[in-house]
Amino acid sequence: MNPTAARSLANRLAAEQPEQALKIARSIDASWFRCQALSQVARYWPDESYDKILVEAVRAADAQDQVFNQIAVSAWPIRAYLERGNMPPAQKLLAKCIQAAGAIENMGSRSEALFSIFQASKPFSPDLWQPVFAALVEAAEPVLSWRQLRNLKSAVAMVAGSNPDLARRSLDKLSDPKNLSTVRRYLDEAIFAEPRPFFWIEGH
Numbered sequence: 001m002n003p004t005a006a007r008s009l010a011n012r013l014a015a016e017q018p019e020q021a022l023k024i025a026r027s028i029d030a031s032w033f034r035c036q037a038l039s040q041v042a043r044y045w046p047d048e049s050y051d052k053i054l055v056e057a058v059r060a061a062d063a064q065d066q067v068f069n070q071i072a073v074s075a076w077p078i079r080a081y082l083e084r085g086n087m088p089p090a091q092k093l094l095a096k097c098i099q100a101a102g103a104i105e106n107m108g109s110r111s112e113a114l115f116s117i118f119q120a121s122k123p124f125s126p127d128l129w130q131p132v133f134a135a136l137v138e139a140a141e142p143v144l145s146w147r148q149l150r151n152l153k154s155a156v157a158m159v160a161g162s163n164p165d166l167a168r169r170s171l172d173k174l175s176d177p178k179n180l181s182t183v184r185r186y187l188d189e190a191i192f193a194e195p196r197p198f199f200w201i202e203g204h
Helices: 003-013 018-026 031-043 050-062 067-083 087-101 107-121 126-138 146-160 164-173 177-188
Strands: none
Touching: 003 018, 003 031, 018 031, 031 050, 031 067, 050 067, 050 087, 067 087, 067 107, 087 107, 087 126, 107 126, 107 146, 126 146, 126 164, 146 164, 146 177, 164 177
């Protein structure tokens, strides 16, 4: 079974056949997909031993060679911890990822990695996601990739609905005319967005 099919199968089984789902998730060779599958299994695990599964998921994320991949897929265990109501390890992972993001030389990739963990944390306490948002705004310049503006405007739209003052203060950190005009338009037109979901069970 290829990694994407194995991840999909583990995801489908996570709620009703957790032991089988865990077995499948652990069998995935590709670290990215193993991390995602283990995180889904942990999210729906029937007891408190889910945290051991998330340790495996984080280990899978860290096993990748590229820092971008390590950070981007860490969004899944971060979100699983938060949906299980376990804030401290999520906060620790977020801080670790923010610090590591500075090593990603490609600014588009740095922005993308930060946007991934921002979306994972946004529905929860501002103490969690505000440092990620600050790092994401900082990663918007110098502008070297179209992905930077895409992620910046999406993040601002996710913040503006509940924290309009914070969203507007992001303008103070920007200098590129296109960034400034786009963020101002999003704020003036009250364009809002919601972060992506990370976990769901098909048919539920």
